[in-house]
């Protein structure tokens with residue numbers, strides 16, 4: 638599935654680049670630079686009394702199909718912010734998650750917290766694009782960036798002033814990520830509990846990989862998190878934040894669902 642999504646993403650980026658070449662993006666970025674004030678993820682996490690939540694905005698997923706096709710990104714973001722969210726993650730991938738770049742722009746405008754661009758970022762063009770969309774944080778998935786690609790994307794993201802959520806799922810990916818010149822104020826580790834081959838989620842992934850990550854880095858557990866008991870278990874594993882999608886976008890009252898999850902409701 639990951640290979641399929643990445644192949645589709647490369648075609649999507651090629652089309653975007655044909656319509657608007659990189660040099661035009663760079664020029665637009667120069668014009669925008671003085672008006673962009675990035676929002677810090679560590680600062681947002683520092684303001685949280687309970688487990689910090691990165692709440693996701695997505696309409697569908699490859700594993701579950703449609704989740705909430707009528708979701709209004711601004712309304713959902715507003716509910717999250719009122720419930721005390723730390724960061725909002727916006728899925729911009731159109732084919733499998735039914736998201737768009739416009740969703741991110743709308744959300745970033747209407748909230749004060751940092752916004753994560755969740756997509757399959759595999760080319761530098763997408764990093765320039767993310768910066769232009771005013772994303773504060775981008776997701777770099779180690780499994781989608783083999784060989785030198787991970788280091789190259791991380792370097793370029795840093796050069797553009799983007800904070801990075803470095804997503805890992807295996808011991809080998811932890812080693813690849815930790816070999817990069819990470820900075821703890823700007824780079825965060827996301828342990829994905831979802832196996833992207835089988836779609837199964839297991840907290841065991843976080844339990845096994847968390848001890849391999851140095852304590853200086855903010856560490857986030859991602860996917861399949863839907864109960865306060867799970868959140869309590871993750872706290873015991875020394876996890877500072879959780880990334881939650883399905884449990885919130887399918888809830889009748891997403892703000893209340895968020896508060897109940899972390900015990901602030």
Ligand SMILES: O=C(O)c1ccccc1NCC(=O)[C@H](O)[C@H](O)COP(=O)(O)O
Pocket residue numbers: 638639693695698699700701829833836859860861862880881882883884
């Ligand atoms: O969610 C999927 O089916 C999926 C399939 C292939 C690649 C990525 C996928 N999900 C992206 C995510 O990382 C999740 O949206 C995120 O961790 C939230 O997970 P959940 O709370 O289980 O919705």
